[in-house]
Amino acid sequence: MTSPSLYHLSKEQLITRLEALQAECDQLRLKSLSQQAGMMFGEAVEQISEAVVIYDKDGGLLAWNQNFADLYGYMPEELKPGVHFSELGRIDLERGNVAVGDEYGDGQEYLKRKAEYRTKLEGSFVVRLKDGRWIKTTDRPMGNGGFVSVQVDVTELKKLEERMRYMAQHDMLTQIPNRNLLVEKGAFVLATAKRSNEKCAVLFIDIDDFKTVNDTFGHAIGDDVLREIAKRLHNRLRETDLIARVGGDEFIVLLSQQFDDVTAQKVAEDLIDQMKHPFYLDGCQGTVGVSIGISYFPADSDNLDGLIQKADTAMYQAKANGKNNWAVFKS
Numbered sequence: 001m002t003s004p005s006l007y008h009l010s011k012e013q014l015i016t017r018l019e020a021l022q023a024e025c026d027q028l029r030l031k032s033l034s035q036q037a038g039m040m041f042g043e044a045v046e047q048i049s050e051a052v053v054i055y056d057k058d059g060g061l062l063a064w065n066q067n068f069a070d071l072y073g074y075m076p077e078e079l080k081p082g083v084h085f086s087e088l089g090r091i092d093l094e095r096g097n098v099a100v101g102d103e104y105g106d107g108q109e110y111l112k113r114k115a116e117y118r119t120k121l122e123g124s125f126v127v128r129l130k131d132g133r134w135i136k137t138t139d140r141p142m143g144n145g146g147f148v149s150v151q152v153d154v155t156e157l158k159k160l161e162e163r164m165r166y167m168a169q170h171d172m173l174t175q176i177p178n179r180n181l182l183v184e185k186g187a188f189v190l191a192t193a194k195r196s197n198e199k200c201a202v203l204f205i206d207i208d209d210f211k212t213v214n215d216t217f218g219h220a221i222g223d224d225v226l227r228e229i230a231k232r233l234h235n236r237l238r239e240t241d242l243i244a245r246v247g248g249d250e251f252i253v254l255l256s257q258q259f260d261d262v263t264a265q266k267v268a269e270d271l272i273d274q275m276k277h278p279f280y281l282d283g284c285q286g287t288v289g290v291s292i293g294i295s296y297f298p299a300d301s302d303n304l305d306g307l308i309q310k311a312d313t314a315m316y317q318a319k320a321n322g323k324n325n326w327a328v329f330k331s
Helices: 011-047 066-072 085-095 107-120 155-169 179-196 210-217 219-236 261-274 304-320
Strands: 051-055 061-064 125-128 134-141 147-153 200-207 242-245 250-255 279-281 284-286 290-297 326-328
Touching (some): 061 066, 134 155, 155 179, 179 304, 210 219, 219 250, 261 290, 290 304
Antiparallel strands (some): 134 147, 200 250, 242 250
């Protein structure tokens, strides 16, 4: 049956027919615009620098951009629609794509905690790739129950954070730890020693007559001397020992792991001997002496501040005894 000719329709029927045609055209236009918008959105997602991936409510893969595939080196056959994100995580671990160790453990612990994160879809997490890059993943829920995951390269931010942390914890002249790092690590060392019923020793080291060095050779040479002293102190100590510059010409050493009185005093003597070798800096030659005060954990104090205070007192006793010497705190 053919449609009736428009010429045989009444005015009211004609208006109704035109309105229906107009509505149909509007629907077709909206559908076309929607398809175009979808194509444009898909193209835009491919152009951005971030990796974008979409999962359904069960964690199955729905869509992704090429950056996501390139970021982890996935093969096309591995990115099948419906594959669970845990399977992709397993592939990452097997290939060593991620060098986990920032916010998560490794192996199955990493996969477990990542899955727990994706049950909440709050905040973000960061992992390090095998090439050294740091990737921050942020997942957010969608209306259909699934979620979209955006993964951003934050390597430069990580480097800046690490640099700022280093500057906050190290003396910039000598590059050894400062008081902040000494306090942070020292608390852990003393807590460990207390549990193990072990002794520790604090050595408070002060350079004798350092003002004379600055006045005679200038502050630039004085800075070089401080660097060389820090180097000599560091080279004499073990990796388990802590050394920090806590003042202009003052250093603290924390000796741990089975250090008794005799051993600590022997270390002090060795450090004094280290300074007897001449310094050759910018054509200048000279030597410096150091005075060292010693305190013991837990006999003299059960906390780092107390140990430093007692070792400081002992250091002044060493200076009173003729400098370039060591003394043990006596109550």
